[in-house]
Amino acid sequence: MKVAIIMGSTSDLPVMQDAIDILKEFQIEVEVDIVSAHRTPDKLFDYGKNAHKRKISVIIAGAGGAAHLPGMIASLSPLPVIGVPVKSSNSIDGWDSVLSILQMPGGVPVATVALNGAKNAGILAAQIIGASNKAVLDRIIAYKEELKIKVEAASKEL
DSSP states (O other): OEEEEEESSGGGHHHHHHHHHHHHHTTOEEEEEEOOTTTOHHHHHHHHHHGGGGTOOEEEEEEETTOOHHHHHHHHOSSOEEEEEEOOTTSSTTHHHHHHHHOOOTTOOOEEOOTTOHHHHHHHHHHHHHTSOHHHHHHHHHHHHHHHHHHHHHHHHO
């Protein structure tokens, strides 16, 4: 079980780090790479067509601006793809990225999280793996219980 986290450039890493961190917390192996849909199309095609052969279970793809990376990877790979729209310097308040990832044609799904929502992408990837892996499922259950405990403690402090 391994999750691939790809992004168009290193400028996306501060956002995507949240996915890396939460997956490590769930003890899921992470592979991180730069795969640009526009600058390295040959790498993109190879990555998308062969990720499943490297025992990757889920791909998380972060992209800003026109945000073609998640959709292109989804068009090439049989694996579930989770798109993370990134509010980048060339973005229109992030909406261009959100809509580019969200509005995929029928047959090429990309699960899309909120703008800069890499943590939720990591949790969703873990939940996908947890559907068939009891150890990961148990860690997700414990994580959600801890969230509940934190809210209850905050409520009592009020």
